[in-house]
Amino acid sequence: MTVEQILVGRDNFSYLIYCKETKQAALVDPGSNASKAMKCIGELNLDLKYVINTHHHHDHTGDNIRMKEAYDCKLIASHIDSEKIPEDIDITVADQEIIKIGNVQMIFIHTPGHTSGSICVVVDASYLLTGDTLFIGDCGRTDLPDGSNKQMFTTLQMLKELPDELIVYPGHDYGKKPFDTLVNQKKTNKTMLADSLDTFSAIP
């Protein structure tokens, strides 16, 4: 199993997950320009099965249609956010739902806060793809129309229960480094260190 982190535009990250044995692949958040991901798919001769949207914001979903037109792939999102994505979503995933690409297992976790239907993806118990839920050193903003401080706090408490060794792969390059271990984030990320909703809400 391999996960490629691909910088899109100024600071968005797409992730290409693929099974080395079967060449089956999934692209998480094509962003507004999937050209680099498409080049990678071509060079590696991958069979793109899924495009996954971590949430409905356009900077993550912009090239959905381009991917659908270029590959025989299905769009995946949560049921809640699928209603705000202009394209038809083929598969809506619920919390803890599992989808495999070849020998690679993806577990979808419902992580509301940035949007009400945000999802994170755990890949083969090794990687945690967090979209705009968790960044390196911060979390996603909660002041947009369907964001919620309270939901984000609860989500962060839940993410703290996940295994330390997971590598956090965020949806934006906002941190001091592009990825980190979850244990480091548990120890250093101010939004994960907040132990009450009041403390969390007081973070500037």
Ligand SMILES: [Fe+2]
């Ligand atoms: Fe977002």
